[in-house]
Structure formats: C-alpha cells, structure tokens
Amino acid sequence: MKQRHLKWRLFSLFAMMALFLAGCGESFLTTLEPKGEGAEMQYSLMMISTIIMVLVVLVVTLIFIYVIFKFRHRKGDEDRIPEQVEGNHKLELIWTVIPILLLIILAVPTVAYTFKLADVTPMKAETRDEDALIVNVTAYLYWWEFEYPDYKVVTSQDLVIPTGERVYLNLKGADVKHAFWVPTIGGKMDTNTDNINQMWLHAYEGQEGIYYGKCTELCGPSHALMDFKVRAVPKEEFNQWIDSMANIDSTVEGEIAQTGEEIFQQSCIGCHAVGNEGSRIAPNLSNFADRTRIAGVLDHNEENLKAWLNDPESLKPGNKMSGTYGELSDQDIDALTEYLFQLSVDKE
Structure with a gap:
C-alpha cells in the first residue's frame, strides 16, 4: 500500500515539474x-x-x-434498457x-x-x-x-x-x-x-x-x-x-594589436580568414569586433575571448580549435585579444 502511495506521489511530482518546465524558455x-x-x-x-x-x-x-449523468445507474432502473441508436x-x-x-x-x-x-x-x-x-x-x-x-x-x-x-x-x-x-x-x-x-x-x-x-x-x-x-x-x-565588408580595412593600431596581428598571420591564418586572406576551415573574423557573441554562445567581451583562446575545449567540447590548447602564452592571448577587438567594419 505504501509503495502505491509513493508511486502516485512521484507521478504527481513529475507531472507538476513537467507542467512547470513547459512554461520555461526565452522570448x-x-x-x-x-x-x-x-x-x-x-x-x-x-x-x-x-x-x-x-x-x-x-x-x-x-x-x-x-x-455519464444522463445514463448513470439509478435505483429501480436495473432492467431498463436505454434507447439504442445503432x-x-x-x-x-x-x-x-x-x-x-x-x-x-x-x-x-x-x-x-x-x-x-x-x-x-x-x-x-x-x-x-x-x-x-x-x-x-x-x-x-x-x-x-x-x-x-x-x-x-x-x-x-x-x-x-x-x-x-x-x-x-x-x-x-x-x-x-x-x-x-x-x-x-x-x-x-x-x-x-x-x-x-x-x-x-x-x-x-x-x-x-x-x-x-x-x-x-x-x-x-x-x-x-x-x-x-x-x-x-x-x-x-x-x-x-555590405560595402564596408567588401572593402574591409583590417589595419590595427597600437603595438600590442600589431603583435597580435603577427601571431595571427603566423598561425591562426591557416584556419581563419580576415577579408579574403586566409582559410575557410574556421570562422571568418573580418568583423569580429562587431559580433554579439564569442564562439556563438559567450558574452562578447575580452575576458570571454581570452578564456576561449586559452581552453576552447572546456567551453565547446569537440570543436576543431581544441587542438590549440596550451600553444598560446598569456602574452600571445593578450595580443590576439587586442588585435581581434579592432577588427570592425564600423570604424570611425
């Protein structure tokens, strides 16, 4: 008897959870x-x-x-047969x-x-x-x-x-x-x-x-x-x-950003591209600074970019960039971050 009551309680709990979760989501x-x-x-x-x-x-x-109410069992009607509509x-x-x-x-x-x-x-x-x-x-x-x-x-x-x-x-x-x-x-x-x-x-x-x-x-x-x-x-x-992307200006300012550009040209360019230069194995980064997310899911800020460059596998398991884990020093990551956040088509 106790097991039956436990099953019904669990069923009721899961039913209420399902009803509650059905209302979850993002607009x-x-x-x-x-x-x-x-x-x-x-x-x-x-x-x-x-x-x-x-x-x-x-x-x-x-x-x-x-x-149910019309044809419910009534006392005294045991032998009464309702009208058949076949x-x-x-x-x-x-x-x-x-x-x-x-x-x-x-x-x-x-x-x-x-x-x-x-x-x-x-x-x-x-x-x-x-x-x-x-x-x-x-x-x-x-x-x-x-x-x-x-x-x-x-x-x-x-x-x-x-x-x-x-x-x-x-x-x-x-x-x-x-x-x-x-x-x-x-x-x-x-x-x-x-x-x-x-x-x-x-x-x-x-x-x-x-x-x-x-x-x-x-x-x-x-x-x-x-x-x-x-x-x-x-x-x-x-x-x-479209006009800005077709005539993109990828020049960057500052010593750190220029160092980041050198690192990018030596290694990252084998998979990524800026403008028409580079490969299409990985995302094109021509307007990286104008985007709304890092790796599609992280808030677009320098801290998340550094975390991504440091260990992409922990943030997006199975991605093709995971093989770069440990190849970049902290200085390299800082330089690349400075460089990438200057890649914008909205430069004034």
Whole structure:
C-alpha cells in the first residue's frame, strides 16, 4: 500500500515539474511571437490546429459528461434498457461530415502556406531575380558561415539581413547533418552534406533587431552550443554594411594589436580568414569586433575571448580549435585579444 502511495506521489511530482518546465524558455527562441512573414504563416497554422483540437476535446468532453449523468445507474432502473441508436443515419452522417470539414479547414491553409514557404523561384538560375538577395549558409562543427556570393562577402556566426524583403538561403552541411532554425522570423530546414536545401527568411520592416538561431539536428557533443544570430537592419544600413565588408580595412593600431596581428598571420591564418586572406576551415573574423557573441554562445567581451583562446575545449567540447590548447602564452592571448577587438567594419 505504501509503495502505491509513493508511486502516485512521484507521478504527481513529475507531472507538476513537467507542467512547470513547459512554461520555461526565452522570448527570443519562440515561435509564438512572430516577427517575419514565414514565422507568421507557421504561427497561423499552429493557432488554427490548436483551436480545432481544443474545440474537438471540448465537445467530446461535454458529450462524455452528459452521457455519464444522463445514463448513470439509478435505483429501480436495473432492467431498463436505454434507447439504442445503432444504424442512425443522421448521427453517422454528423460524425463523418464534421471531421471531414475540420480536416479541410486545416488542410487548405496548410497546403497554401507549404507552397509559399517552398517558393524560392527568384533564386533559381532559370528564373533568377537580379534584385534577390542570396546567402550561402554552410554549417560546420560547431559554427556557421554566411557567404553573400553576389557581393563576394563572407562572414560567420552573425547573419546580417535587410528588413522588408525576402532573403534566399542555400543551405549545406560541411561535415555532418545540421539544421538551420530561426523561430522568430522563419522556419527550420536541414543542412545536408550531399545536397543543397533552399528556403527564405523575411523580417518585417520596422522589426529591426537580433534574432536567435540554433542547430536543431543532433550533431555532436556541442550541438546545444551551435548558435548563431540574425541581425535584421534597415535596407540602407545593410547596403552600408555590405560595402564596408567588401572593402574591409583590417589595419590595427597600437603595438600590442600589431603583435597580435603577427601571431595571427603566423598561425591562426591557416584556419581563419580576415577579408579574403586566409582559410575557410574556421570562422571568418573580418568583423569580429562587431559580433554579439564569442564562439556563438559567450558574452562578447575580452575576458570571454581570452578564456576561449586559452581552453576552447572546456567551453565547446569537440570543436576543431581544441587542438590549440596550451600553444598560446598569456602574452600571445593578450595580443590576439587586442588585435581581434579592432577588427570592425564600423570604424570611425
């Protein structure tokens, strides 16, 4: 008896914990506050399906309660047989037609939105719109690269887009399967290694800001830390940013920063790049000082950068930079930090 009571107590405890945790989360990682066209479509579908499900559950529950009270066992009615309704054509017609109507109500917008979300005609070679903004997105372990092929601009971790227009994406995985997801302004799509998937993002005009994205395909020990940011800016600001990135000035000031640049050119350049110089094995650092996070997940400050350079494995297990652990002295780390925090396209 005691064991039964213990089981029910544990069940109640876990049920309450699940209910409590269901309300946890961050406002910037929710599909319930759409700020873009694609997210608005998906939110509408969720609301339609939720209303239908709640309506069905409510009706079934009311019928269930009615039947319980209407046909409950009463004293003196032991031999009374309720009216039998088998073969009632009217009832059978009602409970057949109603589900069909509900499915049609859900299916019509679902099919329509599916085709709209999959419409990438402006980025196709045969129907290319010259004004369409195209970005090649490549997912690596555990970071993201964003290339603007029409402008010969490459950046990492922060995807910059103009508000008020669709931005078309070519999605590909460089090593294993990942998944690209920006819940507040768009949907989710896998990044495969053997084919290119295509989708679009759209942030409403007037909804400038930082939108958070994540990898949603289990890809390794640091999968949960494979974040990126989408920075939506007005069209004019985006054009200025593109122009600055295409003509980036990577000169730095100060003896310490120049020493850091020398260290970078001797070792880091084998994996990283600044501007068009370097490799694409690791994130492009052209505008490192303008980013919002260190390694995609840490607050963007010198202390976190030094911690990352000192021991990246402890902060992001399994990342490809972990092999550099112990190679840099404290002086080297200070110099690199000074250098990297001068890599900005917003220099005045």
